[in-house]
Amino acid sequence: MTTTAPAPGPAPVRLTWVQPEDLVGHELRQAAEDGRDARRIAARWYAAGGPPAPPAAGASSAARPELRALAEELLDALAALPRPRADDEPTGLDAIVAACPDWPAPAPGAGADPALRDRLHAAWLGRAAGCLLGKPVEKLPLAAIRALARAAGNWPLDDWFTARGVPPELLAAHPWNRRSAATSLAETIDGMPEDDDLNYPLLGLLLLRRHGRSFTTADVARLWLDELPAGRAFTAERIAYRNLLDGVEPPLTAVRRNPFREWIGAQIRADVHGWTRPGDPAGAAAQAHRDAVLSHTGNGVYGALFVAATVAAAAGGGADVHGALAAGLSVVPPRSRLAEAVRYGIATARAVPGLDTVVDRLHARYGGYHWVHAVPNAALLAAALTHADGDFTRSICAAVSGGWDTDSNGATAGSVAGLLAGHPDRLPDRWTSPLKNRLATSVPSFDGTGFDALADLTRLEAVRP
Template identity: 70%
Template structure:
C-alpha cells in the first residue's frame, strides 16, 4: 500500500523548513541543525510539500522536540520586525490617514461596481495565467513560453505545438494543466487564491469590518475544507483542531509563518476600504495573525493598503505602492526587499524585464519559492515596470517565477482596479472565464464575477 504523504504537516519536513526560517529571522539554528543531521535527518524538500519517504518514528519524535527548541531561540530581529499592530504602527513614521475619493464618497452609489468587477476579473485572470507553471523553475517557464512564441509573455500558456521533449523535461503543473492552458480554459477553476477572497467576503457578511481573529478561525472551521489549505494555513488549521487558539496558531510548529498565504487573503480588506489604507491594513493584520507573523503579516498589510489606494481615483501605481510601504516597518526585510525591487524596476524602465527578474532571483536565493519576501518584491517590481498596465502587470508577475498564480492574482487585482472597468481588460483575458468561478466555499460555487462585485460593494458601503 502506498503511504499517505499529506503535504505541509510531516514533522521531519517541518523541521527542515524551520531550520531555514530560523536562520532568516535572526536566530542561530546551527547546533540544532547539527543534531538533526547527525541523527540522519534530511533537508526539507525544495519544491514539494512532503518528502518522498516517511521518516522513522524516532526521527519524527526528534523533529517535534527540535521544533520546540527552535521556537525558544532568541531572535535579533524581534524589535525591528514585530507582529503586534501597535508595535508595527510605532515603527512606521508615515502611517497613512484616510483620503477622499474612495468608492463610496465622490462617486454615485453604483459607479464603483464596475471597478470592483474589474478587480475580481483581474484577480482570476492573473491567477489562471500562472496556474499551469506553478512550481516550475524560471528556466522552464521561459523555455515553454519561448517554444510557443509567447515570450515576452503576452497571453495564456499553451501546449499546442510544443516539442514532446520539452514538456517531458518541464511538465505543466499536474493539477492545473487540464483547466488552465489556453486550449482547456472553461470558466475559472477552483484555486486558493480565489477561495480566500470569497471566504473573506463571507467573513464581512457575517461579522462586519470589526471582525476578530477568532471570528476568522471560526469561519474557517465552518466553511473552509481542510484539504483546501496549504503551508501556514494548513498548520494553523491543524493547531485549531488541536485546541490551540490565535495568535499561537501562527507560531506553534509553523515554519511557514512568513510565507505568502496571508498576502493572498488581503484583497477584500483593500477593496472594502477605498481611500482608507490604514483601516485596510488593520483588517489584514487581524486576518493574517491567525496564520502568520512579522514579514508574512507585513506582506498582507502592504497588499491591503496598496489595494485600498488603488480603489480610489487619486493616484497611479507608484503612489499605490508607496502607500503600501507606509504600513510596513521600514527596517524590516520585506520593506528592504520591496524598495530594492522598485528601484530595480525603475532602473530597467524601457528595457527587458528579464534583467529585473534575474537580479531578484539572485538576491533572494536563500528563500523558499513560496516565501512572502521574494514574492512581494517581484509583485512590486512587476507593477512598477508595467506602469500599472493590466496585461503587462500580470504577464511580468507570472513570468518572474516563484509563486506564479498568487503573484499573477494580486497583480491582476491591483491592475484591474486601476483599469477601472471590465471593458478596459482585453477580451482574450475575460471571455474564457465565462463569468463563472468554481469554489468550495459556502454556496458560492458557480457564482459570477459581476455578482461578486455587487456583494463586495455592499460590504464596502458598510461602516
C-alpha cells in the same frame, strides 16, 4: 508446502505540511533567515538522519516517522531561540504602526463612489485572469517558464500559456503543473477553476458579511472551521488549521510549530480588505492584520498589509500604480526584510528597461528563499507593477513571467491593475472571455457565481458602516 505473500494493503495516508519530521528542515531554514543561531540543533537533526527542507514541497520524498519524537523536541527548541530581528520585524499592530513613520491617517474611504462597483468588477476579473495565467507554470523554475513560452512564440509573455507548437521533448523535460494544465492552458480554459487564490477572497467576503469590519481573529478561525475544507488549506494555513483542531487559540496558532509563518498565504487573503476599504489604506491594513495573524507573523503579515494598503489606494480611484505601491509600503516596517525587498523591486524596475534583466536581478538577490516565501514574491510583485506602469496585460504577464509563486503574484497584480483600469470593458477580451463569468470553488454557496455578482456583494461591504 507453499505459501503466498499477503496482498499489499492500501498505502498509508501521508499528510504533508503538518508532520513534525517534515517541518524541522523548514524551521531550520526559517531560523537562518531570521538570524537565530540554530547550529547545534541542526547538527543534532542531521546526525540523526533528518532531511533538509525539500526545495518545492512540504514533505521530503522519504517519510521518516521514526524521527517524530526528536522532531517535536527540536521544533520546540527552535521556537525558544532568541530572535535578533525581533525589534525590526514586530508582529503586533501597535508595534508595526510605531515602526512606520509614514503610516497613513485613517480616511473616510470612497465606498459611496458610483464608479466603485465597476472597479471591483474589473478587480475580480483581473485577479482571476492573473491567477489562471500563472497556474500551469506554478512550481516550475524560471528557465522552464521562459523555455515553454518561447517555444510557443509567446515571449515576452503576452497571452495564455499553450502546449500547441511546443516540442514534446520540451514538455517532457518541463512538465506543466499537471492538475492545473487541464484547466489553465489556452486550449483547456473553460471558466475559472478552483484555486486557493480565489477561495480566500470569497472567505474574506463571507467574513465581512457575517461580522462586519469589526471582526476578530477568532471570527476568522471560526469561519475557516465552518467553511474551509481542511484539504484546501496549505502551508501556514494548514498548520494553523491543525493547531485550531488541537485546541490552540490565535494568535498562538501562527507560531506553534509553523515554519511557514512568513510565506505568502496571508498575502493572498488581503485583497478583499483593500476592496472594502477603498481610499483607506490604514483601515485596509488593520483589517488584513487581524486576518493574517491567525496563521502568520513578521514578514508574512507584512505581505498582507502591503497588498491590502496597495489595493485600497487603487480602489479609491485617486492613485496611479506608483502611488498605490507607496501607500502599500507605508504600512510595512521600513527596517524589515520585506520593506527592503519592495524598495529594491521598485528601484530595479525603474532603473532597468528590460524586464528579464529585472527578474534576473531579483532571483540573484532573493533566490535563497523558498519560492513561496513572502519576501521574494513581494519584491517581484512590486517590480512587475512598477515596470508595467498600470497596463493590465503587462502587469499580469510581468508578475507571472518572473517565476516563484506565479499564480498568486499574477492574481494580485491582476487585482491591482483591474482596479486601475476602472471598468471590466477596459480589460482585453482575451483575458476575460475565457472566464465565462463563472467561478468554481469549494467555498459553500459561491460555486458557479459570476464575477459581476461578486462585485455587487463586495461593494455592499465597502459601503457598510
